[in-house]
Amino acid sequence: MANLIFNITLYHYLILALLLFAIGLAGVILSKNILKVLISAEFLLSAVNINFVAFAFFADNVNLTGFIFSIFTVAVGAVELAVAVAIFYLMYKNKKSVDINEYKELKG
Amino acid sequence: MEFFIQNASLIILFPLWISVLIFIGKFAGVLKSKKIVFGLTLLSSIFGLIFSIPLFALIAASSGYVYENTFNFLCVNDFSMELGILLDLTSVFMLLIVYAVTLPVQIYSYSYMKNDDGFIRFFALMNFFTFAMCGLVSSPTLFQTYIFWELVGTSSYLLISFWYKKTAAANAGKKAFVMNRIGDCCLLAGIIISSVILFNFAGLPDLADIPYSSIDRVAACLFTYTSEPIFIILCILLIFGSIAKSAQFPLHTWLADAMEGPTPVSALIHSATMVAAGVFLISRLYPIYYQSVFVMNFILAIGLFTAVITAIFAIVCKDIKRILAYSTSSQLGIMFMALGSGALTGGMVYLASHAFIKSMLFLCAGIIMTLYAGKTSLEIFGGLRRKIPVLAFVFLIGAFALSGILFSGFSAKTLIFHHLLETHSYYIIAVLLIISFMTSFYIFRMYFIVFESSLKNDTSKNLSYAMLIPVIVICFVVLVLGFFLPRMAEIKFEIIPVSVELCAVIFAYICYVKIPKLPKIPVLYNLAYNGFYIDDIYTFAVKHIYGNLCSFANYVDDVVFDGVVVLTVFLAKLNSWFSSKFQTGLVQSYICYSVVIIAMLLTGFCLIYSLVAYFAEV
Numbered sequence: 001m002a003n004l005i006f007n008i009t010l011y012h013y014l015i016l017a018l019l020l021f022a023i024g025l026a027g028v029i030l031s032k033n034i035l036k037v038l039i040s041a042e043f044l045l046s047a048v049n050i051n052f053v054a055f056a057f058f059a060d061n062v063n064l065t066g067f068i069f070s071i072f073t074v075a076v077g078a079v080e081l082a083v084a085v086a087i088f089y090l091m092y093k094n095k096k097s098v099d100i101n102e103y104k105e106l107k108g
Numbered sequence: 109m110e111f112f113i114q115n116a117s118l119i120i121l122f123p124l125w126i127s128v129l130i131f132i133g134k135f136a137g138v139l140k141s142k143k144i145v146f147g148l149t150l151l152s153s154i155f156g157l158i159f160s161i162p163l164f165a166l167i168a169a170s171s172g173y174v175y176e177n178t179f180n181f182l183c184v185n186d187f188s189m190e191l192g193i194l195l196d197l198t199s200v201f202m203l204l205i206v207y208a209v210t211l212p213v214q215i216y217s218y219s220y221m222k223n224d225d226g227f228i229r230f231f232a233l234m235n236f237f238t239f240a241m242c243g244l245v246s247s248p249t250l251f252q253t254y255i256f257w258e259l260v261g262t263s264s265y266l267l268i269s270f271w272y273k274k275t276a277a278a279n280a281g282k283k284a285f286v287m288n289r290i291g292d293c294c295l296l297a298g299i300i301i302s303s304v305i306l307f308n309f310a311g312l313p314d315l316a317d318i319p320y321s322s323i324d325r326v327a328a329c330l331f332t333y334t335s336e337p338i339f340i341i342l343c344i345l346l347i348f349g350s351i352a353k354s355a356q357f358p359l360h361t362w363l364a365d366a367m368e369g370p371t372p373v374s375a376l377i378h379s380a381t382m383v384a385a386g387v388f389l390i391s392r393l394y395p396i397y398y399q400s401v402f403v404m405n406f407i408l409a410i411g412l413f414t415a416v417i418t419a420i421f422a423i424v425c426k427d428i429k430r431i432l433a434y435s436t437s438s439q440l441g442i443m444f445m446a447l448g449s450g451a452l453t454g455g456m457v458y459l460a461s462h463a464f465i466k467s468m469l470f471l472c473a474g475i476i477m478t479l480y481a482g483k484t485s486l487e488i489f490g491g492l493r494r495k496i497p498v499l500a501f502v503f504l505i506g507a508f509a510l511s512g513i514l515f516s517g518f519s520a521k522t523l524i525f526h527h528l529l530e531t532h533s534y535y536i537i538a539v540l541l542i543i544s545f546m547t548s549f550y551i552f553r554m555y556f557i558v559f560e561s562s563l564k565n566d567t568s569k570n571l572s573y574a575m576l577i578p579v580i581v582i583c584f585v586v587l588v589l590g591f592f593l594p595r596m597a598e599i600k601f602e603i604i605p606v607s608v609e610l611c612a613v614i615f616a617y618i619c620y621v622k623i624p625k626l627p628k629i630p631v632l633y634n635l636a637y638n639g640f641y642i643d644d645i646y647t648f649a650v651k652h653i654y655g656n657l658c659s660f661a662n663y664v665d666d667v668v669f670d671g672v673v674v675l676t677v678f679l680a681k682l683n684s685w686f687s688s689k690f691q692t693g694l695v696q697s698y699i700c701y702s703v704v705i706i707a708m709l710l711t712g713f714c715l716i717y718s719l720v721a722y723f724a725e726v
Contacts, residue, residue, distance in 0.1 A: 025699075025703065028696065028699055029696050029699055029700055029703075030696075037696075100694065100695070100696065101694065103693075103694075103695070104692070104693035104694060105693060
């Protein structure tokens with residue numbers, strides 16, 4: 001049991017990433033506040049990053065491809081966040097509300 | 109003389125040109141003078157008559173001479189359809205009859221239609237009819253006959269409903285057209301079937317358009333390559349075309365109603381020429397029908413039955429034009445009977461003599477009508493002999509000829525009787541004697557009521573001699589035609605029909621002059637007066653049986669076919685309503701769907717992959 005807890009393997013990282021992804025997904029789907037949705041989306045990115053790094057560390061630590069890819073992902077995530085915040089700001093200016101249920105214009 | 113034969117197609121096409129000229133002139137507003145229109149018409153008729161007399165003389169003199177000139181009209185692979193002109197004895201004979209009747213009738217119609225608004229239209233249509241009729245009688249193939257058959261029917265329809273503002277005339281035209289259509293459909297079916305048999309089964313593409321010049325070969329092939337029942341059905345289909353055109357039994361009802369048209373039309377089309385086209389077609393296809401005894405008997409039976417019932421109708425009819433119409437049906441029935449019993453010459457000669465007699469009687473009826481402002485009821489006429497002795501005399505000659513006592517009618521009937529005696533068909537002779545009795549009875553009933561009984565409703569109108577002259581001309585033809593017809597040497601039998609007919613004349617004299625208030629036979633009179641209720645049966649069949657069938661079909665259409673459409677629409681609407689519920693507009697729900705679907709896809713792929721791996725291992 002102790003071995004299972006302290007001897008950290010790939011699976012620990014994968015389970016951590018899975019939990020993080022699940023939390024992020026739940027946050028994206030269930031939050032009412034658009035900022036909360038944005039924050040939860042960052043959770044998803046982190047979970048993916050953890051996967052990249054974990055696989056890179058355990059499977060292939062010669063080429064550093066996974067590490068470098070995760071750095072790119074973080075950079076892309078930062079840019080995405082900036083754009084998303086700008087869009088949300090404009091949306092907020094339109095509706096005077098941060099409740100995601102207000103944004104229903106796509107309803108069929 | 110060769111000139112006449114080489115240019116014979118002119119006499120067919122000339123009336124068409126005149127007709128088109130009059131129509132164009134009318135629509136362009138150039139042709140307003142009635143005299144010019146009449147002059148053009150006269151030109152075409154006189155030209156035709158002058159041309160057809162030497163044609164007939166030439167071809168009758170040279171026995172068996174046939175002139176045929178055709179061009180290829182339609183060509184599909186091996187099948188080719190020829191149009192053109194065929195001049196043999198039958199066709200020049202018919203051409204001569206057509207023109208000899210057309211010319212006096214057109215001169216007559218000038219006075220008859222002088223004050224009518226549709227004068228120009230009338231003459232254009234008359235010329236068109238002449239063209240169609242000449243094309244019909246001189247066609248070299250059955251296909252061309254069919255084309256002109258329809259043209260003749262069309263011009264008949266247009267002329268019956270000439271006064272189209274009168275409901276009765278419009279309806280009569282429609283009735284004639286529909287009745288003829290039944291026959292035409294049968295004829296077309298018969299033509300197509302025989303063409304297919306000749307083309308596919310007999311393998312004779314050159315005979316597939318059924319040329320009359322080799323009709324014997326056609327008949328032999330048709331008989332050889334079909335079984336007996338098929339051959340009989342084929343012949344009956346072809347005969348039905350003739351039945352409708354010649355107003356024979358099942359389809360005879362249109363002819364009496366066709367009298368709503370102008371009287372010259374009745375004289376030309378519905379007594380002399382067009383209705384004779386049915387008899388003409390039978391004589392053309394005679395070698396085909398001759399192959400089967402059953403078919404010949406069918407023609408015979410149809411003719412006899414029609415002759416008897418329409419003679420009965422004519423006896424009780426109260427309208428002078430309808431009497432003559434029923435009489436036409438009856439006489440055409442006699443021709444059918446003659447052809448069916450094998451008397452081809454007798455039938456055709458009877459056709460010729462009847463054409464002149466009946467058109468003359470119709471023209472007389474037209475003169476009587478103009479004196480009484482267009483009324484046709486027999487009850488208002490009387491004692492006209494004292495007023496117009498000439499007309500009475502002419503009518504009397506027509507009546508004697510029609511009943512077969514004297515003149516051309518006598519000669520023609522003698523031919524038929526002679527043939528029947530030779531073939532020992534005594535039952536048919538008996539029926540024909542009854543028909544002759546009825547024929548002379550109804551025609552002399554008409555004569556006695558109109559001309560001999562006491563003078564009623566004296567009219568101040570004067571007789572137009574321009575109308576009387578053409579009648580006298582035809583009367584002259586009737587008088588002399590008997591000497592030109594082929595005659596039988598030495599038969600004593602002639603005494604019997606003539607005495608029977610004379611008895612009928614005396615009987616009619618007693619019934620309508622001596623004892624005018626004779627009681628009517630109760631049941632039979634009503635039956636006959638209403639035409640054995642055949643019209644009512646047709647009306648019933650159309651209204652109730654066919655009408656109910658239609659409403660049932662309508663119901664099926666509404667419920668089943670429209671139901672399917674409505675159901676489809678409903679399902680599509682339900683589907684779209686259901687799927688539109690997924691479009692919430694919330695981005696979160698769309699994410700939800702994509703997550704669920706991706707999860708399902710991944711699960712599916714994994715499952716398939718592991719199953720494949722498992723089975724590959726096994």
